[in-house]
Amino acid sequence: MQAERKNRLLRLLSDQVCQVRRDVILARYTSFRIGGPADIFVEPHSLAELQAVVGLVRTEGLPLFILGGGSNLLVSDAGIRGVVVKLGKGFNYSRWSESGADRTERRVRVGAGRSLGRFVREAVAKGYAGVTFAEGIPGSVGGGLLMNAGAFGGELSQVVEMIRGVDRAARVVCLSAEQLGFGYRRTALPSDFIVAEIGFRLYPQEPARLGSAMRRAQTRRHTSQPHGSPNAGSVFKNPPGAYAGRLIELAGLKGARCGKARVSEQHANFILNTGGARAAEVKRLMEHVQRTVWAAHQVWLEPELRLVGDWEQGRGGPGLAAHASEEGP
CATH class of the missing domain: 3.30.465.10 (Uridine Diphospho-n-acetylenolpyruvylglucosamine Reductase; domain 3)
Structure with a gap:
């Protein structure tokens, strides 16, 4: 978002909501401790404030993302464009x-x-x-x-x-x-x-x-389940009649790494941030797991983890979310 438009939106939102900030790093709000900046970060504390935010953002034609507790989420290294809303103490x-x-x-x-x-x-x-x-x-x-x-x-x-x-x-x-x-x-x-x-x-x-x-x-x-290293919970959904973690383990992927991202050796359906991992590394590791499990079991694992944000500025888009690659079905 251009600086001029960002500043204008910041002023408009500040008239409606008490807590509005710009360029907030989202890693601190996710259980993965990964994620780039939000253009605008808003914390409404009442239903009326939430309605005002939604109305203004829609009028301006900007994207709106709701950030919950930050689990089950992988935010792009480039962050999220538009407005990110995190419900405040009133909720x-x-x-x-x-x-x-x-x-x-x-x-x-x-x-x-x-x-x-x-x-x-x-x-x-x-x-x-x-x-x-x-x-x-x-x-x-x-x-x-x-x-x-x-x-x-x-x-x-x-x-x-x-x-x-x-x-x-x-x-x-x-x-x-x-x-x-x-x-x-x-x-x-x-x-x-x-x-x-x-x-x-x-x-x-x-x-x-x-x-x-x-x-x-x-x-x-x-x-x-693993403890101690930041993670986002289960990475893949269990396919019908099977367990994703077991399929990943049988494919020999426990401990597999991409940079600072690692498949947990305790539970293979968890990916850990071992310290300073980037979203792009987690995503590439997820894709590697999908391809390897497909080759071993002919089962394509669908992510439970949500990939959000501006992936075009990072390395690769979130195309793994629900579709097989050329090596999948």
């Missing part, structure tokens, strides 16, 4: 309704900016089950909703009741769970729809059983 809440006399269920409205892990711990502390599978999944509740986060047989789609958000016309829209088009690690929401709040319906469970379920989830994650 970090949980509002619990009164349960019925029989305590058969309880509803809770959760701000999209709230940590998914914090919400899980709150639910367990209040004696409600339904989300213990998500213990240890990084990121925000809103980001988890968009990718239908899940683990160990559970998914958020099983407990989501409704959402509230802002559409491309800056209107506040409420949608039921049935309208979200949940699938494996996805929803059918338009990419420009901004989730602001999620409504969940949970059910009570004995504290001893809840505590046991939490400990099992924590133990499984601790023993099976």
Whole structure:
């Protein structure tokens, strides 16, 4: 974005939103600790501020990207053009309704900016089950909703009741769970729809059983997934009837490297930033994994990791996202 236009947009947004900055390095906001600058970085703290941002950005004809908790994401070394929105403190809440006399269920409205892990711990502390599978999944509740986060047989789609958000016309829209088009690690929401709040319906469970379920989830994650090096979670989706990590391991790719990016030796479906890795290195390593697994198993791995940003200024575009190369199917 040209400096003159960037400064003009900065002034316009500053009249609507209290926190607006330019040229913010996104690496500090991603779990991978990778990513270049955002032209404009905005943190709205209310639904009204969010609507104002969307309306102004659409009027100006600029791209808009919503940054959640920063997990499950690979931001280009060149960064993201246009406006990046990260929901502020006004979207970090949980509002619990009164349960019925029989305590058969309880509803809770959760701000999209709230940590998914914090919400899980709150639910367990209040004696409600339904989300213990998500213990240890990084990121925000809103980001988890968009990718239908899940683990160990559970998914958020099983407990989501409704959402509230802002559409491309800056209107506040409420949608039921049935309208979200949940699938494996996805929803059918338009990419420009901004989730602001999620409504969940949970059910009570004995504290001893809840505590046991939490400990099992924590133990499984601790023993099976890498810790210590920045990463973005699972890199590839599990193909039907198989596990991506197992296919990668059988292809002999544990420990494979590209620059400072390395396939984890503990769980092969994780790529680690061993210190100063670039997005281009992670992307090339992902492509190498895809080609090698295809050659070994005739299975093309589809990324779960989202590639975002200005890849034309980096090395190569995000063409690996859903399509095989000439060596694939």
